[in-house]
Amino acid sequence: MKDYKHYIGTIITHSGREYPDFALGTYLRTEDEILELLKVYPYDKLMIDTAYRYNNEQAVSSAVIKSGYPQNQIVYIGKINTGQQESGNTVREEFEGTLHRLRIPKINIYMIHSSRSSKYCKTWIEMIKLQNEGLIDSIGVSNFGIAAIEKIYNQSGVYPEINQIVFPQNASERDMYDVQKIIEYCQDKGISVQAAMPFGGSKRSNELSELQRLVILKQLRSQDLTCVFGTKNIQHLCQNISWIEFGR
Numbered sequence: 001m002k003d004y005k006h007y008i009g010t011i012i013t014h015s016g017r018e019y020p021d022f023a024l025g026t027y028l029r030t031e032d033e034i035l036e037l038l039k040v041y042p043y044d045k046l047m048i049d050t051a052y053r054y055n056n057e058q059a060v061s062s063a064v065i066k067s068g069y070p071q072n073q074i075v076y077i078g079k080i081n082t083g084q085q086e087s088g089n090t091v092r093e094e095f096e097g098t099l100h101r102l103r104i105p106k107i108n109i110y111m112i113h114s115s116r117s118s119k120y121c122k123t124w125i126e127m128i129k130l131q132n133e134g135l136i137d138s139i140g141v142s143n144f145g146i147a148a149i150e151k152i153y154n155q156s157g158v159y160p161e162i163n164q165i166v167f168p169q170n171a172s173e174r175d176m177y178d179v180q181k182i183i184e185y186c187q188d189k190g191i192s193v194q195a196a197m198p199f200g201g202s203k204r205s206n207e208l209s210e211l212q213r214l215v216i217l218k219q220l221r222s223q224d225l226t227c228v229f230g231t232k233n234i235q236h237l238c239q240n241i242s243w244i245e246f247g248r
Contacts, residue, residue, distance in 0.1 A: 025230030
């Protein structure tokens with residue numbers, strides 16, 4: 001077996017679950033791109049961010065198997081999207097589809113991808129049931145604002161453990177104010193915040209210098225935010241991880 005470096009960076013959610021403090025994003029990534037990253041990924045812990053909407057859950061699973069990376073050292077994030085909630089299938093059926101495509105018996109983190117569906121509160125309650133059955137370790141949301149989080153809490157008595165939000169770059173002052181209010185609210189409620197696309201997407205990330213990426217990560221770390229890196233460049237990924245370690 002490959003000799004992996006020990007990775008010490010963790011977050012602890014309000015349920016006491018411990019996870020790596022960054023995730024490898026798979027949005028727009030192909031099986032080959034994910035495989036090439038996993039072949040050279042140097043650390044003994046890895047969180048992989050997936051979603052039904054990305055249309056590559058099976059590709060992620062195949063890449064993991066082909067890479068030889070130890071399955072028991074991977075933390076999986078899955079997400080149920082609006083279309084799935086409106087499909088007529090049950091939440092359980094959609095959830096089991098994700099398990100089947102990822103080829104795993106249970107999932108570490110399962111999220112509602114956005115609050116666009118009118119059924120997200122019902123979905124949340126069904127996710128709590130799946131968690132109580134031991135099929136999900138932690139339940140969370142993605143791109144939820146304060147009002148939507150309060151709504152699911154009022155109907156269930158359960159706050160999300162994680163809120164994954166797109167962290168805008170070159171955004172207006174008003175947009176940044178709104179994001180900051182969500183961050184402050186989540187942290188006040190004990191909800192961990194993951195910053196997705198912290199550099200503004202792949203195209204913008206490739207245009208940034210190492211110093212610019214370092215400055216952005218230092219700003220995020222200063223707020224105790226974790227990141228989802230969607231890069232296909234292993235050098236960029238390792239640089240980003242090393243800067244997180246340095247700033248911890």
